[in-house]
Amino acid sequence: MCTNDKGGFVPPDASKLVARCPACKAFNPAKNTKCKKCGAEMKQQT
Amino acid sequence: MSDEFNKELYKTDARWQEGEYTVTRTSVWTAPGCHNGCGVLLYSKNGKLEKVEGDPNASFNRGRLCLRCINMIEQVYNKDRLKWPMKRIGEKGENKWQRITWDEAYDIIENKYNEIKDNHGVESIATLVGTGRNSMWQPAVITRAIFGSPNLSFGFLSGDSCYQPRMTANLIKLGDCVISDCSQTHPLRENNPEWKKPEVIVVWGNNPLVSNGDGFMGHWIVDMMRLGTKLIVIDPALTWLAAKADIWLRIRPGSDAALAMALLNVIINEDLYDHDFVENWTYGFDDLVERVQEYPPDKVADITWIPKEQIIEAARMYAKAKPAAVQWGLAVDMQMAAMEASSAITDLMALTGNIDVPGGNIIQRYAYNRSKKYGSAIEYISEEMLLKRIGTYESPIHESGYTPFIPPDKLLECLETGRPYPVQMLWLQGTNPIANMAGEAPRVYAAMKKVPFCVVVDLFMTPSAVAFADLVLPAAMSVERDSFRAWWTPLRSIAKGAELYEQCKSDEEIVLDLGKRIRPDRFDQYNTITDYLDQLLQEDGGVEYDFNALVERVNDFWDWDYTYLKYEKGLLRKDGQPGFVTPTGMYEFTSPLFDVWGFDMLPHHIEPVEGPYTTPELMREYPFILTTGNRLWGCFHSEHRQMPTMREIHPDPMMDINPDTAQKLGLNEGDWAWLENRRGRCKQKVRFNVGLDAKVVRGEHGWWFPEKEGAEPTLFGVFDSNINNLTTMGVHGPTHYGAPYKSTICKIYKVTAENDQLSPTEIVTRKGGFGYAKK
C-alpha cells in the first residue's frame, strides 16, 4: 500500500484536520469539542 | 528520435566499454537545471566526459535530447565553473574570495552553527532552495536533520507559486496529484494495450515544448499530435502549439479561474458531464452547479477577453472528447486566484470523468514512493520546534502540512522586521533568488543583505553569491553524481559518468560530510554515499534492492503508476477501500477542508491586484498588462547564461509586444525598451509578437550577464533586465498560495542615452532601490 508520510505529494492525514459531527454530519475542524453547526459534543481524535 | 537503432551500439546494459570510451547508461537530473530526467549515454575517457547522446532505450525520451544535455561538455567544463570552496575576503558585494579547503569550509560552517545554536537558537538558520532540481531534499536534510531548524523555503517565490497551488488543489480535492497521460507511465508507452490516446489535450498556461515543466517532457504533446490528438491552447501569447491548436483561447493574464468556471458552466448546463463519475465518486456537485451559474460565458468573456463563442466551443470540444487530458503549467500558479483556478481546472477533469482513465489525467505518486522531496527530515523536528516555523501559522494550509515549506513572503517580512526573530544565517542551495525567483527583487536584495552569514552552494559565481555569500561551495553536475530520481516515473538511476570536476562535491556528499561533523548520531551509520542512497531507496517499504542494483537496472517502472482507475480498485486509501484520500472519500467539488480553514469551499474568480478592473486609475500611467516568465530554449530560469551556445540562441533579454502597439510607441524590433511600473524598471529588447493582445506585453525572466563585472555596483547586471524589478512580494491569494508574477501592469518606452544614465543595478545596489511609492 502506498504511503508517503515523509514527503512526496500525498496529503497529510485528513482525520487530523477535519472531523464529522456525530449528530448532524457537518464537517468541523478536528480540534473542535462542539460542532460549529448544531453544538453537539464532538468525539476527540486520539 | 530513433524508431530503429543499432542494438549493438545502443545496449541495454548500465555500463560498457566502446573503444576508448567508457559508456554509462543512466539519466540526467541536475545540474544543469531541468525538471526532467532524460535517459542518456555518457561517453567518457579517463574520467572526463567527452560526449552525451540520448538513450534510445530510455522510454522517457527514446533517444531524444534537448540542447541542455547535448551541450553538456560546455557546461561541465565551463571556464567559469566554481572549482573549490571559497571564503569572502572583501566586503559583501566586492567579489573578493580566497580559496579554502572543504575542511576549512566545514570548520567555518560548524563554528557558525555552534555560535548560532548557543546564542540565538537553530531556528534562526533559514534555507532557500530553487525549483525542480535534484537539490531540494539535500538542503532539506541539511536544514532539518543536521542544523535542526524548521525553516526551509523556496528562494523568495512569492505565494509558493510554482506547482504548489496546483498540487495542493489536487491533494485537497482528490487526495493525489494528477498528470496528463501521454503513455509515459508504462515501459511500452503507446503500445501498452490499456492506454488510449487523449482525443483532446488542453494545454493550459504553459508552453511545454520549451518549459518541460513538472517532469513532463513537452514533446510528448507533439507525439500525441502526430497520433491525431487535437489541442485547445490557453495562453495570452501565440505559441507554436497555439498556432497548431484547433482552438486558441487568448486569455487575459490572471483570469484563468473565471475561464475554468465558464467551461464548467457550459459543461453542466449543456449536460455534457460524466453522470456516472459525478453520481458515484463525487461530493458536493449540487453546490458547484449553483456556483457556476455565476459564471455564464458572456460574463466571463468580459473578464477573460475571450469571445463567448470560443469559450462555449472549447467547453464542448473538451467535454465530448473521450478521453481528454489537461496539460497545465506555471501560469495557473502565478496569479492571485492560483488555488481557485487550480481547483476549478481539477473540477473540469473530474466533471468530464477524465480522472485516472487512460489518456486522461492520471493519479501519480513518486515511483515506489521514493524521494522524500521537500518533506525530507521533517520527522527530526520536534513539535516545539515546528511551532517556531516562520509565518507558517498565518497560513492554515501550510500549517496543516500540505507544503512543508515556510511561506516565502513571510520569510521576507521576517528578514525585514526581525520578527518573530532575526535570521542569523541563510543557506542557499541551487537557487539564485535575486536573478530569478524572488518577486520584487530589489526589495529582496535589501532584505538579504541584512542577514549576517550566508552560504551559497552552486555551480557558478552568481549575483546572489557575490551579493550575500560569506562562503561559496562548488556543487557537482548530474554526470558527476551518484543519486536517483523518482519524480514521477520510472525510478531512474543517476550514475556517475565522469570524475568530479576540480574540488566540486555532489549535494549528497555535502549532506553526508556535514552530517558526520554536526550530527554523527544520525549520519555515522553511513560510510559512503551508496550506504545512504541504499537507505533512501529501501526505507518505509520502498524497493527491495540497493543503489548499485538500481544503477544496473537504469530504470524501473512501478505497476501502481500504470494501473488505471485506482480509486475503483482500492489502491489509493490506506484502508484499502475504493475511493479517494479525502475526508469524504470522494472527489470533492466542495471542499470541507477549505471550509474548516475558513476559505470559500468552491472555486471562484479573483481579479489581479493591479489591472483594468481593479486599478483603472493606475492604468492611465501604466497602460499595459505585463506577463512574464515565458521560457527560453535551452536556458533553465537564470541558468545557462555562461554558455556560448545558449547565448548564440539568446544573446539578449527579449520583451514581446504587438507590432501595432510598438509602432504607436515608436519602437522597432531590436530596440531596447524600458518596462516600468511603481516598483521599478528594467530594459529588454523589443520583439514583435503578432498574436499578443495590443494591451498585453510579455517580459523574460532570469537574466543576468556573467560576461559583465561581478563586483557591485555592476553585479553581473542582475537588475538591469530583471523583470522582477516590477513584480511583487507579499501580494498573494487568500489561501497564501499564488502571486501575480504573470499579471501585473507596466508602461513601455524606448531606452535612450538620456534616460539610461544610471543602470538599474547601480540604482539598486548604490541608491537603495528605485524609490517608488510602495503600496
Place this chain on the structure above:
Amino acid sequence: MPKSEEAVQMGLLIDYEFCTNCHTCEVACKKELGLKPGEYGIKVLEDGPRRNPDGKWEWNYVPVPTSLCDLCEKRVAEGRKPTCVHHCQSGIMYYGPVEELAKKMTGKPNMVLYSK
C-alpha cells in the same frame, strides 16, 4: 543489378509539419562537427506566424542542412544515425537513400527531402 553502396544517394527527410524550432538539430550538429558560434551544419528557418484567409495561423519551421552537413559520415560509418535524426525532439527526421525517403513522403503533406 543492385546498385553498389557508393552509388546510392543518401539524404534527409524532414516532416516539418511538426518542427517546433527546439534547436536540437542545430546544436547536436555543432557539437558533432565542432562548429564555432555562427557556424551551422543545419539551421532552422522560420516562416510566419501569420493568419491565413480562413483565420487559421500559419507558422512553420524548416531545418535546412547547409553545405557543412556531411550527413554525419563518421557516425553513419560507426552504425549510428546522423545526430540530428537521433536527437530530434519531435522525431521528424529520417536518414536513408533518397529514393526510399521519397516513397515515404507519399501521402504525407509538409515534408521536405534534402539530398547530399
